Amino acid sequence: MSDTDEVDVLLERVREGEVRLHKLDEHTDAATAATVRRRLLAAETGADLETVAAYGFDPEQAADANIENMLGGAQVPMGVVGPIELDTGGAAPPETYLPLATTEGALVASVNRGCAAIRAGGGATARVLKNAMTRAPVFRVADVGEAAEMAAWVREHVDELAAAAEATTSHGTLQEATPYVVGDSVFVRFAYDTKDAMGMNMATIATQEAAELLEAETPAELVALSGNLCTDKKPAAVNAVEGRGRTVSADVTLSRETVADVLKTTPEAIAEANTRKNLVGSAKAGSLGFNAHAANTVAAAFLATGQDIAQVVEGANAITTVDVRDDGATLYASLTIASLEVGTVGGGTKLPTQAEALDVVGVRGGGDPPGANADALAEVITTAALGGELSLLGALASSNLASAHEELGR
Amino acid sequence: MSDTDEVDVLLERVREGEVRLHKLDEHTDAATAATVRRRLLAAETGADLETVAAYGFDPEQAADANIENMLGGAQVPMGVVGPIELDTGGAAPPETYLPLATTEGALVASVNRGCAAIRAGGGATARVLKNAMTRAPVFRVADVGEAAEMAAWVREHVDELAAAAEATTSHGTLQEATPYVVGDSVFVRFAYDTKDAMGMNMATIATQEAAELLEAETPAELVALSGNLCTDKKPAAVNAVEGRGRTVSADVTLSRETVADVLKTTPEAIAEANTRKNLVGSAKAGSLGFNAHAANTVAAAFLATGQDIAQVVEGANAITTVDVRDDGATLYASLTIASLEVGTVGGGTKLPTQAEALDVVGVRGGGDPPGANADALAEVITTAALGGELSLLGALASSNLASAHEELGR
Amino acid sequence: MSDTDEVDVLLERVREGEVRLHKLDEHTDAATAATVRRRLLAAETGADLETVAAYGFDPEQAADANIENMLGGAQVPMGVVGPIELDTGGAAPPETYLPLATTEGALVASVNRGCAAIRAGGGATARVLKNAMTRAPVFRVADVGEAAEMAAWVREHVDELAAAAEATTSHGTLQEATPYVVGDSVFVRFAYDTKDAMGMNMATIATQEAAELLEAETPAELVALSGNLCTDKKPAAVNAVEGRGRTVSADVTLSRETVADVLKTTPEAIAEANTRKNLVGSAKAGSLGFNAHAANTVAAAFLATGQDIAQVVEGANAITTVDVRDDGATLYASLTIASLEVGTVGGGTKLPTQAEALDVVGVRGGGDPPGANADALAEVITTAALGGELSLLGALASSNLASAHEELGR
Amino acid sequence: MSDTDEVDVLLERVREGEVRLHKLDEHTDAATAATVRRRLLAAETGADLETVAAYGFDPEQAADANIENMLGGAQVPMGVVGPIELDTGGAAPPETYLPLATTEGALVASVNRGCAAIRAGGGATARVLKNAMTRAPVFRVADVGEAAEMAAWVREHVDELAAAAEATTSHGTLQEATPYVVGDSVFVRFAYDTKDAMGMNMATIATQEAAELLEAETPAELVALSGNLCTDKKPAAVNAVEGRGRTVSADVTLSRETVADVLKTTPEAIAEANTRKNLVGSAKAGSLGFNAHAANTVAAAFLATGQDIAQVVEGANAITTVDVRDDGATLYASLTIASLEVGTVGGGTKLPTQAEALDVVGVRGGGDPPGANADALAEVITTAALGGELSLLGALASSNLASAHEELGR
Numbered sequence A, B, C, D: 001m002s003d004t005d006e007v008d009v010l011l012e013r014v015r016e017g018e019v020r021l022h023k024l025d026e027h028t029d030a031a032t033a034a035t036v037r038r039r040l041l042a043a044e045t046g047a048d049l050e051t052v053a054a055y056g057f058d059p060e061q062a063a064d065a066n067i068e069n070m071l072g073g074a075q076v077p078m079g080v081v082g083p084i085e086l087d088t089g090g091a092a093p094p095e096t097y098l099p100l101a102t103t104e105g106a107l108v109a110s111v112n113r114g115c116a117a118i119r120a121g122g123g124a125t126a127r128v129l130k131n132a133m134t135r136a137p138v139f140r141v142a143d144v145g146e147a148a149e150m151a152a153w154v155r156e157h158v159d160e161l162a163a164a165a166e167a168t169t170s171h172g173t174l175q176e177a178t179p180y181v182v183g184d185s186v187f188v189r190f191a192y193d194t195k196d197a198m199g200m201n202m203a204t205i206a207t208q209e210a211a212e213l214l215e216a217e218t219p220a221e222l223v224a225l226s227g228n229l230c231t232d233k234k235p236a237a238v239n240a241v242e243g244r245g246r247t248v249s250a251d252v253t254l255s256r257e258t259v260a261d262v263l264k265t266t267p268e269a270i271a272e273a274n275t276r277k278n279l280v281g282s283a284k285a286g287s288l289g290f291n292a293h294a295a296n297t298v299a300a301a302f303l304a305t306g307q308d309i310a311q312v313v314e315g316a317n318a319i320t321t322v323d324v325r326d327d328g329a330t331l332y333a334s335l336t337i338a339s340l341e342v343g344t345v346g347g348g349t350k351l352p353t354q355a356e357a358l359d360v361v362g363v364r365g366g367g368d369p370p371g372a373n374a375d376a377l378a379e380v381i382t383t384a385a386l387g388g389e390l391s392l393l394g395a396l397a398s399s400n401l402a403s404a405h406e407e408l409g410r
Helices: A003-015 A021-026 A030-045 A059-065 A107-120 A144-156 A158-166 A200-217 A237-242 A256-263 A267-284 A294-305 A309-315 A352-361 A372-397 A401-408 B003-016 B021-026 B030-045 B059-065 B107-120 B144-156 B158-166 B200-217 B237-242 B256-263 B267-284 B294-305 B309-315 B352-361 B372-397 B401-408 C003-015 C021-026 C030-045 C059-065 C107-120 C144-156 C158-166 C200-217 C237-242 C256-263 C267-284 C294-305 C309-315 C352-361 C372-397 C401-408 D003-015 D021-026 D030-045 D059-065 D107-120 D144-156 D158-166 D200-217 D237-242 D256-263 D267-284 D294-305 D309-315 D352-361 D372-397 D401-408
Strands: A070-087 A095-101 A124-135 A138-140 A173-182 A185-193 A221-224 A245-255 A318-325 A330-340 B070-087 B095-101 B124-135 B138-140 B173-182 B185-193 B221-224 B245-255 B318-325 B330-340 C070-087 C095-101 C124-135 C138-140 C173-182 C185-193 C221-224 C245-255 C318-325 C330-340 D070-087 D095-101 D124-135 D138-140 D173-182 D185-193 D221-224 D245-255 D318-325 D330-340
Touching (some): A003 A030, A030 A070, A030 B095, A070 A352, A095 A107, A095 A294, A095 A352, A095 B030, A107 A245, A124 D144, A138 A200, A138 B267, A144 A158, A144 A173, A144 A200, A144 D245, A158 A173, A173 D330, A185 A200, A200 A221, A221 B267, A221 B372, A237 A330, A267 A330, A267 B185, A267 B221, A267 C318, A294 A318, A294 A330, A294 A352, A294 B070, A294 B309, A309 A330, A309 B294, A318 A372, A330 D173, A352 A372, A352 B070, B003 B021, B030 B070, B059 B070, B070 B107, B070 B352, B070 B372, B095 B294, B107 B245, B107 B256, B144 B158, B144 B173, B144 C124, B144 C245, B173 B200, B185 B200, B200 B221, B256 B330, B267 B372, B294 B309, B294 B352, B309 B330, B318 B372, B352 B372, C021 C030, C030 C070, C030 D352, C059 C070, C070 C107, C095 D030, C095 D070, C107 C256, C138 D267, C185 C200, C185 D267, C200 C221, C221 D267, C237 C330, C245 C256, C245 C372, C256 C372, C267 C372, C267 D138, C267 D173, C267 D221, C294 C309, C294 C330, C294 C372, C294 D070, C309 C330, C309 D294, C318 C372, C352 C372, C352 D070, C372 D221, D059 D070, D107 D245, D144 D173, D144 D185, D158 D185, D158 D200, D185 D200, D256 D267, D267 D330, D294 D318, D294 D352, D309 D330, D352 D372
Parallel strands (some): A070 A124, B070 B124
Antiparallel strands (some): A070 A095, A070 B070, A124 A245, A138 A185, A138 A221, B124 B185, B138 B185, B318 B330, C124 C185, C138 C185, C138 C221, C173 C185, C245 C330, D173 D185, D245 D330, D318 D330
């Protein structure tokens, strides 16, 4: 049977209700299943899915690891910023490029301009300050008396919990297990070093084991393996305060001349914009993000390098500080992202365009030592985002946000 | 000169420092410029950018509207969920499909299962409750006396501010202009109906005009056209409380049988998981997101349909409620997203794979009446995300989060 | 029967279970009832309640309006700060004193030092920027379709809601009625100008009427007259963003010499302490209070002047800004309290020590025009709290917080 | 010289500017100084301060420890609730009374009704889950490289920091020292067990020593001994998540009959009110307080027992949960206060009315073992506040909040 015939036959069987759309993979290969779905949707909705069909990744692998009910691929333009100059104390190379995928005109140019300012300033300094992927199941207990006992048990048996959790993984290590009680609900926030993996799956599987130990050793009953104190993909103070994934800081000092030449404004104007907008404005907004647009860089880098883009939510928990120094001769600027969740193995990092982007940064796959690649990626993204902060603050300070968008952002 | 020759020449000129990487577009067409960049990065980093080169969109158009320093395209697998059954009181068709682009295995399957549950429940009800894209410049005044006067001026001259703002746009209308004072900083939050556009650019350009009027009529001086009370791409209570973009609710009632058949658990178990995790757990986490994983659906739909993925941050400001009714015979569930920023014109919606995805939903381009397409898209995404909530809560309630990931999420 | 005999008889009846402790007021006067309770507690707990018995207010009046199950009175030391120099554009006198009641050594001295700095700076400027006491009932509706209809009804019938609400009060006026939907819950935040009353009771009673109208005209059913979007006595972003009670700002400019002489430090040191502590530190803490200790002044003023001390919670929603100007020659400082809930009539303001304290400020009873007294009190408290901010920032900047406490705070 | 003469002479000297108001204590005893101040204010403001003069505490002691610029005393009516039945696993007696001082009519009655419900339910269970008074200084470092080093130093030298800190106190012990980095600011949150003291002064003095060690051993320079990550007297997620002072939970199970008899409603109605108001309403409000009015009970207990009333701010970080069980036969309710800062020694606890109130609870002075009294006080307050929650939820559920206020709250 020819491919076309097979598609026609399957299409008919789906229409007849014999095969369900999402079960097509059981009846044919992933590419053909996608073709059938596109044909069906084209017929039902009138949509021509020709470009969606022109994907460049291996459909079997994608269907196995990344997607169900596959139609094809979404394509997003990818640009690049750099060179990014940074001192990381070891993990990242001193100069690197970072691909960014986005549909927002002016973004890559803005970040790139900031990277030029950073280079002119002699490069940034960046550090991963904490590395802890978390998962926090919630348990039901009889009452607060039992809750107190369970919390005490957790504090006293972290080693046993670690042994149970770590039995499920060759890489991850349990760092902390912190109990939180609300009435008859007990949450335990497990924090792992997941090395070069973003680590959510690793943390989830490991926590499943630890939760079973807790159920065996205490009267607690597991209600949900995630109790939202993790906190994954929701804006949450626990992440902004305690971190999740990598906590990273980057900073740079620019001369007054660099601020004038590259950012077209003065240190004082940038500092005022930062204080009134990023600090006071965010304070008034009841925000957890005291920055200009860190999420823009984080999102574009996540998309380019195969990260989980829903975790841009946590990547926005960032604080930008700016300080005029030396009687105005220099401008100090820093960006600290509390919860940047990145990996260089697993998830979307194996897809071809994403793997190629990771190669541009020089961090594809497992690092040496383990974790070094994800550390480096986190530091590079944070430095690029610092560049984005400087550039947007500069643009705002020189009152040209709207005109910049007019020119570049149609 | 052949294409290859041209690339070689330009490559050499970049290496010589005669042409800067991001200025290549001034010396050649967008596709050739991208080729030169890929060649340069390949040489410098060892990265093979072959798949990045295999993009399917028009490079000139992308370079004009969406990206700078272009390398090519990022490709992300796209699946589809549906049919989604919903009553929107008009805007959306009663049954539709929604493409989702993601690299997170199990996500599309999970949302799709939830959509099946919704269908079994007779369909969801969804409504856009508010529609207001905001931009909030910050002004400097002399002191709190002047701040009070300026706030009063704004309250008394909303019509003039509207006239100034609306002169810049053929579609948008100013709905509100609310002043907020912090010492000698005055923020004015302008809220627009931007119809089928997501509207950030429209709101920014319109606000520029209104800000100029304010500078002309009061002693205030503009410090930054965005003062972070907007709030764009940062987690912020002002959005969670007052909304930004579309505020949308969707709900559904499922029978006990549907919960058992499709979600493999009971209404009581889902309700308990929702209360302990989404309500109490989020409360304890200091969260603005009281949901299971709404951002997952929002992110994947944003990526597939050409939205600004950094605005997933605001899309996570969502509350899921669940209620057991009729002595356990039914389960009521709702999802309310406070700040879902979507458009069906402009931005990334013109890119081919994204345009095709919008055609699947049936909402590409301007709606009739204007705004109807973006309303419908918002309602469809929220309903799909409600499906995702039901499915994940069901999975957690039947204790199989980890195993689901084990099977699907390598 | 002598008083002593009566006490003995009632004590016996309480012990016999014939009269319940909190029903004593039905059997005797308030003072005797309190005596019986003290006797009973003394016998049961060994506590000598002699000083509690030595209260100076009218027990009948207190039992009628302020307390149940009365034992007597709590006494807290009262000091005074001032003169406070301020320009309020009318409401408050240009110079006034403010009594503060507290048990925290060093607090009054600290605030008083700040007031001296403000005087040396030529006085503060203070303004009430908004005046809105809120109450937000929560209603149950059938689904999000009905929720959307109800929200629309509210927006279209504010005048009728105002008429219903205002029928219950001779002073209050309804300013806004804003609907918020979460699934099948609809909250309506009613905001009132309550003139010189703090206004919670007024707002509650008026809202009861408006809620009944809503129940009559829409399918909504009232679940709770307060749905926590008010928000009363809980830390909540809605108050920090939108205000509750009075929103007040005060600011002052100090010369470098005043900072040196009175605060023993420099403008730069105070600015750095404010930025790193009040802005960046609060940002990192996930705080709604970006100040040093505004709640201290608010609490002590509330206690002295008969306010509801549980509303200190909202009074802590305050932002302090500091700016070095004129090349270091001056220091600008402001304090903005988003939700300061004060009254000069009703509640605890009629108690004798509190009424006397209000007389010291010159704002006891209803103002002319109505609201002027509560406005003035709010401005005076905010200015004193600004003094407290300056003083504590100065103390921290000169590294002597601990030693100040060592000296004054045993 | 007679007392009256002395007052006249001092009054004249103050008027002449020879003696400043707040320096009067250097020229006479505390009582006479207060008399002079009252005379002066009476003359300047027309206020009669007769009742303020009728205080019952020792003026020298108050002037020494609690107040400066003393005028006299503020008096607040004190009532009592109880008996409170609770199982604390040891610290508190099984039955106790709690004095409450307030000016808000209906509050004591409401809490007392809740305590009756708790008694009818067989008593509450209460537990202190964590005990940690915190102080978090902020340090300046050169850049993020130095920040990372300092954070590492802190993690590796907790023992030395503890030795330095504990050298200043005979009671307190350092439990944790957690570094947080934001750019070139490093915050270290020191957490102490301060036994029966609320512990702010103890923590501040101990942290001063630890900060000096940090300055000696690292390049860090102290900017402010409190960097707002403590967080004291500001609403802050760090306290709501991690706790400050005591973290306490109390819960109770009530029969359907008790709910009907005492609270005049049904378990279902209370559960619905709690979910829509305390959980969903607070979620929508961007709140850190998911309760009905815990701050009311906390404030009134703090005032009666000599606590720092500005810390009511933290005491409002509380979550109430309610659950209908056994097919409606019982109602489970819990209240968890994350950051309840109480002491039974020091501060205002030595003042006579407050000491008497502590005697009523049976917890005055140091406990055996140390900390037991403050634990017990925390558990009793939390249980009473749970009673307040039940009572107000019951009142709301039976739709009589406004009428309750109408009757009791004039």
